[in-house]
Amino acid sequence: ICGIYRCGTMSAVKSILRLAMCKKELSGENINCKLEGIQMVYHPKGVCSKAIDLEVEDGVIKSVEFTGGCNGNLQGISRLVSGMKIEEAIGKLRGIKCGFKNTSCPDQLACALQEILDN
Helix, strand or coil: CHHHHHHHHHHHHEEEEEEEEEECCCCCCCEEEEEEEEEEEECCCCCCCCEEEEEEECCCEEEEEECCCCCCHHHHHHHHHHEEEEEHHHHHHHHCCCCCCCCCHHHHHHHHHHHHHHH
């Protein structure tokens, strides 16, 4: 579980948009909704990056875009995690440190993904 400093709280999340496809049953009484995807803007703490834009669908990371930070490295991380299951990405990224900091942009990405799982 990510610590409060490293992950922040839900207030660190600018927005979480849950995209659902809903259909009304023929009887008109039941409505079935299937979670289609999640879009999220996460504001990391303790790193150079200012925001992480995420799109997740069916538990798989569709896209990641960092604002600020080490551009080349973060583009590489974004491409590497695209298509990866959320849990796998968290397992690979959680706990990575940047220099003397207690966290890093990859660690903050893991925290953002954990927020999605927790909500």
